Amino acid sequence: MPPLNILLSCIALPALNVATPSSSMCHTTPILPANDDAAVCFLLPSMTWHCRRARSLVLPLLQRYTSAIASMLLHRVFTIFIACRFASFTQMNALVLWVHEPEVRHAMLANKALKAMTNKIKELQVVVEIACGNKTLYVNAVREAYIDLYGCTIEEDILDCVYDMPLKKTLLALISSNRHSKETTKKEIAVEDASKMHEAIRKRRLDDDSFLWILSTRSISQLRETFATYQQLFDHSLEQDIANCGEDDLENLLIAAIRCTCNPEKHFAKVIRESMIGIGTDEESLNRAIVSRAEVDMLKIEIEYAAMFDSNLVKDVCGDTSGSYQNFLMTLMGKDPLE
Numbered sequence: 300m301p302p303l304n305i306l307l308s309c310i311a312l313p314a315l316n317v318a319t320p321s322s323s324m325c326h327t328t329p330i331l332p333a334n335d336d337a338a339v340c341f342l343l344p345s346m347t348w349h350c351r352r353a354r355s356l357v358l359p360l361l362q363r364y365t366s367a368i369a370s371m372l373l374h375r376v377f378t379i380f381i382a383c384r385f386a387s388f389t390q391m392n393a394l395v396l397w398v399h400e401p402e403v404r405h406a407m408l409a410n411k412a413l414k415a416m417t418n419k420i421k422e423l424q425v426v427v428e429i430a431c432g433n434k435t436l437y438v439n440a441v442r443e444a445y446i447d448l449y450g451c452t453i454e455e456d457i458l459d460c461v462y463d464m465p466l467k468k469t470l471l472a473l474i475s476s477n478r479h480s481k482e483t484t485k486k487e488i489a490v491e492d493a494s495k496m497h498e499a500i501r502k503r504r505l506d507d508d509s510f511l512w513i514l515s516t517r518s519i520s521q522l523r524e525t526f527a528t529y530q531q532l533f534d535h536s537l538e539q540d541i542a543n544c545g546e547d548d549l550e551n552l553l554i555a556a557i558r559c560t561c562n563p564e565k566h567f568a569k570v571i572r573e574s575m576i577g578i579g580t581d582e583e584s585l586n587r588a589i590v591s592r593a594e595v596d597m598l599k600i601e602i603e604y605a606a607m608f609d610s611n612l613v614k615d616v617c618g619d620t621s622g623s624y625q626n627f628l629m630t631l632m633g634k635d636p637l638e
Contacts, residue, residue, distance in 0.1 A: 393586040393627060401591070402437065405429050406444040408587060409453055413460040420551040423466065425587065426457070427552060428566070430473035430515075431559035434480060442474070465506040465549045473556060476515035484524040492517065493529040493537075500540045505549055514556060523561050567592050568604040571612065575619040585616070585628075593631040601632075 396404050409429060412422040429441055445453045453474055461467040492513045499507035517525065529537045541553050558566035567588045574584035592600060604612040613634055617625055629635065 392582070393590055393624070396586060396590045397593075397631070400444075401594075402440040402444045403448070404591065405441045406448050406453075408591070409441070409445065410449055410456065413453075413456045416460055420548045420555070421584070423461070423470065423548070423552060424555045424570075426453070426470050426474055427555045428559055428563075428591075430470075430476065431556045432563040432566070435476070435478045438474070438476075463548070466552060468506050469511060469549065469552060469556075472511040472515040478516055479518050481518050482520045484518075484521050486524070486528070488517075488521060489524040489528040490532070492521075492525045493532055496525070496529065496537060497533055497540070500537075500544060503544055505541065505544060505553055514553075514560075519560060526557070526561060562603075563592075564596050564599040564603040565607065567596075567600050568607055568612075571600070571604065571616070572608055575615055580619045585619075589616075589628055589631055593633075597632055 396407070399407065408425050412425040415422045430438055433441075442453055445451075445456075449456070454471055457467060457470050457474065461470060495509045496513060499505065499510040504510070513525070514522070526537050533540070535543075538554055538557050541550050541557075544550050555566060558569075570584055570588045574581040574588070588600075589597070601612045604610065604615075613629070613632065616628055616632070620628060
């Protein structure tokens with residue numbers, strides 16, 4: 300490992316003597332130094348000592364500083380971390396995502412997806428995952444975090460960055476929804492909604508106002524009842540009928556919305572699988588899926604993955620990753636590091 304003083308001088312930080320973390324740090328909340336650079340240096344030993352401790356040390360720091368300063372500090376911390384551990388930028392990206400609070404993490408992911416300006420399903424499905432895979436209270440927290448980070452609403456960036464009108468209309472409806480959380484369902488509403496959705500599909504008007512209103516405002520329980528009723532009435536699943544309309548981005552976006560609404564584990568199992576298919580690995584998608592769901596439903600994703608692809612998720616991830624990056628993902632998935 301290169302000397303710490305040399306590493307610090309490379310990024311214009313003052314050289315400070317930093318002791319190796321003691322075992323007592325595992326059980327106490329650290330008192331962070333007041334000086335920004337000292338705080339960076341204070342975090343370094345625990346991060347190189349064990350990545351499991353990094354988040355508990357970084358989160359108090361993030362709460363003390365503005366978003367801009369926190370982002371700068373994080374970048375500097377992980378620059379040192381990478382140099383010390385000989386990790387990759389792939390691991391740095393995963394770590395930067397991981398240390399943030401979930402709503403901030405999702406705001407960052409949404410902004411990156413929109414600013415990519417590709418208007419492809421790979422990027423835009425990030426917004427769908429936020430809007431349809433979480434409760435309204437959490438979605439609103441993401442929207443607030445987005446404003447704090449970027450000085451505008453996520454809706455404004457959708458208007459500016461998504462040029463396809465049906466995609467824009469769909470994303471705005473989903474992210475701006477105020478879905479209630481009641482668990483009660485009504486069969487008559489399910490029948491009516493299923494009929495309206497079927498009519499929109501028959502006319503190939505997937506951005507129909509009624510279709511999007513149902514998808515974005517009905518409770519999760521009511522939507523599940525509607526989707527089940529749809530299959531009973533028309534002998535096909537809603538997802539199948541949308542897929543039969545074509546393979547364009549709007550169809551794929553709506554299918555992602557349905558999966559995230561009713562079975563997010565199935566959606567993220569597919570995201571992880573597709574990130575590892577073919578030559579190379581789509582680390583951004585792999586990082587997003589594992590980091591964002593590590594504390595939510597990773598075990599369910601692992602079970603769904605096995606059912607969908609007749610394969611072991613852990614073995615597949617290990618087969619496509621290596622070194623400290625692999626160990627970091629294994630830790631997030633609740634598995635023992637392999638190296």
